[in-house]
Every structure is written in structure tokens, then in C-alpha cells.
Amino acid sequence: MALRPVQVNFKALDASAVGRFWAEALGWSAHSGGVTTYAGPSGDLVWPDPVVLGVEVVPVPEPKTATKNRVHLDLASTSPAHQAELVARLRALGATPADVGQGEVPWTVLADPEGNEFCVLEPREVYRDTGPIAAVVVDCVDARAMAGFWGAATDWTVHEVDDDHAVLRSARGGGPYLEFLRGPDAKTVPDRVHLDLLPYPGDDKAAEVARLRALGATDLDLGQGDVPWTCLADPEGHEFCVLALPDADAES
Helix, strand or coil: CCEEEEEEEEEECCHHHHHHHHHHHHCCEEEEECCEEEEECCCCCCCCCCCCCEEEEEECCCCCCCCCCCEEEEECCCCHHHHHHHHHHHHHHCCEECCCCCCCCCCEEEECCCCCEEEECCCCHHHCCCCCEEEEEEEECCHHHHHHHHHHHECEEEEEECCCEEEEEECCCCCCEEEEEECCCCCCCCCCEEEEEEECCCCCHHHHHHHHHHHCCEECCCCCCCCCCEEEECCCCCEEEECCCCCCCCCC
């Protein structure tokens, strides 16, 4: 049994506007279903996408309060000219420069229209086949422990791990990386951005959730009420959700 990351979930005051921003930023299409907006590869909606991580934006009444999100996206570029063009296009879409203490670096730090930070990376060979999202990056205290938990929780393979940095990627290849970067500060406020995981067809969601709890995940009450997904937190408190398959019954 294993779970697959299927989307990056953003909370936003204006889910439609932020969803459209990310769709245009990534060169994708925005799909509105109910109150949420999903950004995925252009064309007809395919969910879950077999390769990429989509972006799901959900409305919340609270604005962003953290000075820096502990989860952010790194966007890939293919050349210095492409990086500069991408930054200019993103700023025209409403992104703004962001200072998270990065100093002089070859990448550009921006924030989306509601202040969620992201990076536009300089060209790197390792990200040449990821698509527009190079990596989902998570700040953490213990990169080795995060690699152990997330490597066991999902079907993604651990590629690198040391005291400061851990890297995972889908065993199927393609799509973005999941990276954990060691930092000095522990999590203190709810995440504005998190991952959503999905069982494979034929797997039992309740059994998967029980397996995650045995690995060290804890139940999380965000006021979600009676919903078909399950909210959990990893051993460092990062929120994530285990979704139900579209035709699966909600976990009892």
C-alpha cells in the first residue's frame, strides 16, 4: 500500500483569483468546481494527473499571517533568458518581489497575489524534465526524519538525504521533486500551503490513514467537519490531507 501526492493545496481569501494566477503562471488551465479552483495542464480536466502535481485553491476567511510560508513552490526555467522572461510575465500577472532573507542568489523570490512566496530558479539540469513546477519545498527541523516519514508514507523514492536536505521524487519519474530543507525554526502557525495525497484504485483509504498514524502522523482538526478527506499532520506538524477516490465512500 502507498499513497501518491496529487496536488498542492493553497488557502486563499479569493480562491478564484489565486487559482487563475497559478494557472496562468504555470501555463495551465483553471477549472472551477464548486467553491474551489483547480489549476492543471491545459486541455480537458484530468484528475488526478498521472505526472504533474496540480494546484488546488480553496477559500478561507483568514488572510496569510506568517511572515514566510513553510511550504513553497520552486518554478523551473530552461535558460537565463527564459528565467528573466518568466519573472517579467509573473510580475505582469500580479506577483510581487519578496524578501525572505535570501540575499544575493541566482534565483528570484516572488509572492503570489495573496503573499505566498515562491521561487523562479535559474536553469538547473536536475529540473530539466519536471515541467513548470521544479519542486515543492518544505522547511523542516530534521530533514532525515522527514525523508523517513514521507518516503514511507508515499510511493515516492528518496534520492538524497543528509542532515540539511532531503529529496524525493515519484518512482515513475517526471513531475516535480519534494524537497525538505533544514531551518532553525519549528512550525508555529497553520500551513497556508500543503500537499494532498490519494490512495490508488483498489486500496482502502481507512487502512492507509491507519498506516500513516502508525508512521507518526497525527489527526488534525481544522474545523473541517464531516468531509470525505482526512486531515493529518506529519511528525513536525505540517498539515496534509488524504483524499477519497472519486467513487470511494468517505472514511467512517
